[in-house]
Amino acid sequence: MCEVVSEAVSEYVRGMAAGVLRAALSVLIAELDEIIRNPTLSAERKVEKIKALLYGWIVGNKLPIWEVRSEDGLVMMEVKSDESGRNQKI
Numbered sequence: 001m002c003e004v005v006s007e008a009v010s011e012y013v014r015g016m017a018a019g020v021l022r023a024a025l026s027v028l029i030a031e032l033d034e035i036i037r038n039p040t041l042s043a044e045r046k047v048e049k050i051k052a053l054l055y056g057w058i059v060g061n062k063l064p065i066w067e068v069r070s071e072d073g074l075v076m077m078e079v080k081s082d083e084s085g086r087n088q089k090i
Contacts (some may be wrong), residue, residue, distance in 0.1 A: 028057060 035041070035049045057063070 006052075024061075 009043065031053055032050060035046055035053065038046070
């Protein structure tokens with residue numbers, strides 16, 4: 001019985017975390033869209049504002065930017081798996 005309850009709670013928490021992530025990404029996308037669609041900003045100013053916005057999100061959410069890099073035009077991020085301990089590229 002404990003295993004069933006534990007599994008149900010784990011699934012519920014994963015679902016909540018996914019919902020929070022989707023909400024946070026929706027906010028970020030809305031902020032990016034607002035900058036991009038602003039006709040009064042020059043292209044250079046839009047780039048500056050987007051860089052500042054992304055930096056603010058990185059710092060505010062304590063994201064490990066040193067683990068993110070560009071490889072062959074794709075953004076790669078190293079993630080340590082809790083189960084195996086091996087690094088995975090996403």
